[in-house]
Amino acid sequence: MKLVPQTAPYIRKSVSVKRMMLDVIIALLPVTLFAVIQNGWGAIYVLLISLVTMVSTELIAHGIMHWPEDMKLKEVFTKEGFSKLKSEYTINNITASVISALIYALILPAHCNWYVVFIGALFGMLFGKMVFGGLGSNIFNPAAVGRIFAGICFGSQISEAYEKSEYFNVLVQGTVNVSGTPLVNWNYSLKDIFLGQIPGCMGEVSALMILIGAIYLFVRRSGDIRSALSYFLS
Numbered sequence: 001m002k003l004v005p006q007t008a009p010y011i012r013k014s015v016s017v018k019r020m021m022l023d024v025i026i027a028l029l030p031v032t033l034f035a036v037i038q039n040g041w042g043a044i045y046v047l048l049i050s051l052v053t054m055v056s057t058e059l060i061a062h063g064i065m066h067w068p069e070d071m072k073l074k075e076v077f078t079k080e081g082f083s084k085l086k087s088e089y090t091i092n093n094i095t096a097s098v099i100s101a102l103i104y105a106l107i108l109p110a111h112c113n114w115y116v117v118f119i120g121a122l123f124g125m126l127f128g129k130m131v132f133g134g135l136g137s138n139i140f141n142p143a144a145v146g147r148i149f150a151g152i153c154f155g156s157q158i159s160e161a162y163e164k165s166e167y168f169n170v171l172v173q174g175t176v177n178v179s180g181t182p183l184v185n186w187n188y189s190l191k192d193i194f195l196g197q198i199p200g201c202m203g204e205v206s207a208l209m210i211l212i213g214a215i216y217l218f219v220r221r222s223g224d225i226r227s228a229l230s231y232f233l234s
Helices: 017-039 041-065 073-077 079-086 091-106 114-128 142-153 155-163 190-195 207-219 225-233
Strands: 172-176 182-184
Touching: 017 041, 017 091, 017 207, 041 091, 041 114, 091 114, 091 142, 114 142, 114 155, 142 155, 190 207, 207 225
Parallel strands: none
Antiparallel strands: 172 182
């Protein structure tokens, strides 16, 4: 038997990585649109800062990491130089960074200070992904790394962003957890919680929108319902 060394993914599907990436973006659209409708400009600018920061950070870091040895900096602005860099940068690099940016923004509250969003997104992309080699080589989720870093460094600012929610009408206990989420007494019905009429991170409050995205992934076979059920049953 001959062993052939290959890189991940080791379990392969008939669908392409490109299609699966696009499916994830589409699955995130319901909760993203809900966040925008619910929070207006407070959500839009958080999403935009996250998208611009993470996509541009991956682009720049990828260009530096895959810089041709014989190419000078001024050649970037020539057709030949641009083609050399472009050949190493695919649509999967763009869609992957877009997914990370959307998830990172959605696990933040609306109305976050711009520098909190920016620093967390920059740190997450650089130290959660690019330092490990970029697409397919990272061992951490860059969105989660950025959110944890932002929560540790800017817990009070994130807590203040929660308080700007129109649904923040409950008694605050005067403390926050490590992610910056206020510890509160909940006075909301199950219907409010299911529909998302509660304070919280933009993408976590509406169970309905999350389920719509999940069903789409299951139908498209980009997500495995067995994995979801194992977490749910646990």
